[in-house]
Amino acid sequence: MPIFYILSLFLLPFSGLENTSAKTLKPLQVSVPDSLVRxxxxxxxxxxxNGTANCINVCSHEKVAATFFQIAMHQSRSxxxxxxxxxxxxxxxxxxxxxxxxxxxxxxxxxxxxxxxSALADxxxxxxxxxxxxxxxxxxxxxxxxxxxxxxxxxxxxxxxLKLDSVGYNVMGWDLEWHFNKHGKPIQTPEAMxxxxxxxxxYNKTKTPKHLVILMHDHMFGDPADSAKLxxxxxxxxxxxxxxxxxxxxxxxxx
Ligand SMILES: [Zn+2]
Numbered sequence: 001m002p003i004f005y006i007l008s009l010f011l012l013p014f015s016g017l018e019n020t021s022a023k024t025l026k027p028l029q030v031s032v033p034d035s036l037v038r039x040x041x042x043x044x045x046x047x048x049x050n051g052t053a054n055c056i057n058v059c060s061h062e063k064v065a066a067t068f069f070q071i072a073m074h075q076s077r078s079x080x081x082x083x084x085x086x087x088x089x090x091x092x093x094x095x096x097x098x099x100x101x102x103x104x105x106x107x108x109x110x111x112x113x114x115x116x117x118s119a120l121a122d123x124x125x126x127x128x129x130x131x132x133x134x135x136x137x138x139x140x141x142x143x144x145x146x147x148x149x150x151x152x153x154x155x156x157x158x159x160x161x162l163k164l165d166s167v168g169y170n171v172m173g174w175d176l177e178w179h180f181n182k183h184g185k186p187i188q189t190p191e192a193m194x195x196x197x198x199x200x201x202x203y204n205k206t207k208t209p210k211h212l213v214i215l216m217h218d219h220m221f222g223d224p225a226d227s228a229k230l231x232x233x234x235x236x237x238x239x240x241x242x243x244x245x246x247x248x249x250x251x252x253x254x255x
Pocket of ligand 1: 141
């Protein structure tokens with residue numbers, strides 16, 4: 001590969017190349033110096049749900065790592081949920097399964113966060129059911145962080161985040177969300193998402209420089225046309241040889 005191309009990868013947000021020669025490039029197999037590697041963490045919230053199977057299948061087919069933050073109530077209420085949960089556990093090389101609470105606050109976030117002891121109990125109940133092999137947790141409906149290196153929590157959720165921290169959890173937020181509309185379908189195009197990834201990493205706008213966490217929700221990808229968009233996003237990101245997909249258990253600074 002010509003050296004000018006290697007250099008251009010890191011001098012421009014990568015999507016800038018999308019309109020030129022990169023459009024015809026296949027995923028590249030080149031070794032990238034460690035200092036230039038950028039780590040991407042795909043995370044899927046709220047499963048097991050309709051859509052989870054497609055997330056598993058797309059990531060498995062693309063051989064990219066992902067982290068599933070699951071709601072224990074969704075796992076425990078049916079064999080459908082348990083089967084999806086087991087599919088994730090069967091591929092520990094690619095997938096992490098982590099705690100996203102038992103009830104997801106039943107959608108009532110203010111009373112949930114105003115009662116941090118019962119909210120903590122909700123996470124501990126989920127831990128018993130999900131039996132995750134890691135100590136990562138993500139709050140329902142709130143972007144908060146608590147690791148060895150990072151702490152970010154609004155006044156509303158801070159009491160719960162401190163309690164989760166005190167019993168050993170790393171609370172994991174995100175840098176970029178693929179939003180969904182009122183029908184649960186992805187709003188941004190895969191191209192727009194890939195461009196945002198490039199921009200956030202290029203301008204060091206992520207929580208941890210060189211590391212970017214993407215939040216998505218399993219239910220966005222139940223329709224094959226939408227799971228194709230997930231595959232498209234992964235394909236676009238794979239065009240940049242500096243991008244590596246990792247599970248969140250390898251995020252820097254975890255307790
Ligand atoms: Zn959620």
